[in-house]
Amino acid sequence: MKENEIIKVIDEMKTDLINMAKKIFEYSEIAFQEKKSSKLLADFLEKEGFNVKRGIANLDTAFLAEFGVGKPKVALLAEYDALPGIGHACGHNMIGVMSAGAAVTLKKAGIDAGTIAVIGSPAEEKGAGKKILVEAGVFNDVDVAMMIHPANMNTGHDIAYALRAFKIEYFGKASHAASSPDKGINALDAMISLFSMIGLMRQQLPEKVRIHGIITNGGQASNIIPEYTAAEITVRALDRKTLNSTVERFKKIAESAANANLCKYKITELDSMDEVFVNEPLARTLEKNYELLGLKVSERTYEQGVGSTDMGIVTQTVPGIHAYVDITDGVDIPVHTKEFAQAANSEKGYEAMIKATKVLALTCYDVITSQELLEEIKAHFERRKGVGPS
Numbered sequence: 556m557k558e559n560e561i562i563k564v565i566d567e568m569k570t571d572l573i574n575m576a577k578k579i580f581e582y583s584e585i586a587f588q589e590k591k592s593s594k595l596l597a598d599f600l601e602k603e604g605f606n607v608k609r610g611i612a613n614l615d616t617a618f619l620a621e622f623g624v625g626k627p628k629v630a631l632l633a634e635y636d637a638l639p640g641i642g643h644a645c646g647h648n649m650i651g652v653m654s655a656g657a658a659v660t661l662k663k664a665g666i667d668a669g670t671i672a673v674i675g676s677p678a679e680e681k682g683a684g685k686k687i688l689v690e691a692g693v694f695n696d697v698d699v700a701m702m703i704h705p706a707n708m709n710t711g712h713d714i715a716y717a718l719r720a721f722k723i724e725y726f727g728k729a730s731h732a733a734s735s736p737d738k739g740i741n742a743l744d745a746m747i748s749l750f751s752m753i754g755l756m757r758q759q760l761p762e763k764v765r766i767h768g769i770i771t772n773g774g775q776a777s778n779i780i781p782e783y784t785a786a787e788i789t790v791r792a793l794d795r796k797t798l799n800s801t802v803e804r805f806k807k808i809a810e811s812a813a814n815a816n817l818c819k820y821k822i823t824e825l826d827s828m829d830e831v832f833v834n835e836p837l838a839r840t841l842e843k844n845y846e847l848l849g850l851k852v853s854e855r856t857y858e859q860g861v862g863s864t865d866m867g868i869v870t871q872t873v874p875g876i877h878a879y880v881d882i883t884d885g886v887d888i889p890v891h892t893k894e895f896a897q898a899a900n901s902e903k904g905y906e907a908m909i910k911a912t913k914v915l916a917l918t919c920y921d922v923i924t925s926q927e928l929l930e931e932i933k934a935h936f937e938r939r940k941g942v943g944p945s
């Protein structure tokens with residue numbers, strides 16, 4: 556049984572895989588600066604006989620590692636960026652290890668059907684690295700793409716917002732705040748108007764739309780009428796259409812805030828992410844493998860909390876999934892917290908990572924060895940694309 560062989564290979568590599576995840580946790584490199592983390596994974600894959608290309612898509616910390624020839628080509632995505640300040644509070648120290656570990660396992664177990672690719676994907680937290688990879692054509696010959704993200708549940712399904720993020724700047728005129736305030740034009744008033752109007756708009760927004768932001772520059776000194784202010788605002792919705800219509804309203808508000816306060820303004824789009832298209836047959840296959848290993852599969856619901864991921868664009872480009880593994884031992888710890896960072900570097904967390912590596916390898920094995928499953932996956936993708944965002 557190849558399945559038993561796959562599980563055996565991973566058990567033999569267990570210590571090495573955990574050590575790699577611990578190192579990446581220590582490195583804690585943020586978006587586009589993951590030099591040591593990406594090198595660690597690329598070196599590991601190269602040593603195991605993969606053909607490795609570094610710096611793909613003009614990104615220093617991206618890589619493509621491949622083994623095998625021909626079709627189907629299954630891509631496992633490797634993330635490894637940390638968050639500023641709180642390190643690996645999203646558990647990305649495990650993602651690249653799971654994908655590289657699963658890929659090496661298939662090679663070691665002697666699976667010689669199709670091509671297994673590990674795509675080193677920088678900057679998930681900020682910068683949408685996978686979008687750059689998609690636009691550079693890295694997924695052009697990929698048949699199926701998948702990854703498993705640490706979380707507080709096991710599932711092959713995900714719900715993720717589409718998002719657009721903006722920088723907004725107001726330009727006024729400086730003046731002494733006490734002796735000649737009337738000579739100034741207050742760029743902070745425009746900014747405060749913007750945030751107040753966003754607050755008022757919330758009541759009229761459709762369900763499940765999010766709009767949130769921070770002021771990155773609130774003025775220069777309290778005794779000067781602020782001549783310049785800046786903020787970053789993110790708008791999210793579960794589909795592109797709702798997202799775009801909300802963005803139009805947000806832009807009108809931003810303009811009115813400038814007009815009402817006699818300021819000039821500028822909006823720059825910083826980031827854009829797509830919602831995740833869940834490939835049902837692939838998600839079901841992965842969940843079947845969770846159950847095979849005796850792990851409980853949870854239903855993914857909106858109420859559990861929803862974020863965004865640059866895996867969204869990948870799942871809209873090729874059939875794919877953004878799956879989850881519970882590294883919290885059933886405790887409800889949300890990502891991007893110090894507690895989640897602890898779970899991402901705990902023995903229990905690493906045990907879960909090893910099990911998820913097995914699940915990923917088994918799912919990959921199912922896809923490359925079953926023509927019927929592959930066709931089902933592709934047919935689902937075509938249907939979903941035809942219907943558009945739900």
Ligand SMILES: [Zn+2]
Pocket residue numbers: 645680890891
């Ligand atoms: Zn995150």
Ligand SMILES: [Zn+2]
Pocket residue numbers: 645646647679704
């Ligand atoms: Zn994450």
